[in-house]
Amino acid sequence: MRVYLDDERPTPEGWVRVYWPEEAVSLLEGGQVTEISLDHDLGDDRRGTGYDVIAWIEEAVALRGFNPPVIRVHSANPSARDRMEAGIAAIARLSGMQVGG
Numbered sequence: 001m002r003v004y005l006d007d008e009r010p011t012p013e014g015w016v017r018v019y020w021p022e023e024a025v026s027l028l029e030g031g032q033v034t035e036i037s038l039d040h041d042l043g044d045d046r047r048g049t050g051y052d053v054i055a056w057i058e059e060a061v062a063l064r065g066f067n068p069p070v071i072r073v074h075s076a077n078p079s080a081r082d083r084m085e086a087g088i089a090a091i092a093r094l095s096g097m098q099v100g101g
Contacts, residue, residue: 001032005050006039006074021048025056028069037072040080050075054087061094068095 004015005024011017018024020042027033038050050073060066068091073084 001027002035002037003027003033003069004037005042005053006037007041007043009039009074012037021050021052021056024053028053028057028060028066033069035070035072037074038084040073040075040077040084049080051080051084051087054084054091058087058091058094061091066095 002015003018003024004011005018005021007019015037016027018027024036024038028036036053038053040050042049054071057066057068057071061068071088071091073081073088075081075084
């Protein structure tokens with residue numbers, strides 16, 4: 001399953017759309033996600049951001065041996081993108097995965 005976290009952009013064909021981090025995490029916990037693409041700003045920071053998904057994946061890899069999917073960032077927020085890419089690099093170091101881009 002390919003998961004697309006975004007509040008505004010159209011969902012690419014072949015992707016499952018989610019609007020909030022908890023929805024993405026729920027799908028990740030199910031173990032069927034092969035690829036995930038994340039926006040950062042989702043319209044209500046109290047409900048979370050795309051970075052929260054990165055943080056969840058990083059913790060799951062470090063503490064539970066979670067096998068992460070390919071992770072991509074499609075956020076237009078430059079500083080958030082940098083932070084998310086740094087998180088992906090940490091996940092790659094922990095898991096040996098290839099960074100998505």
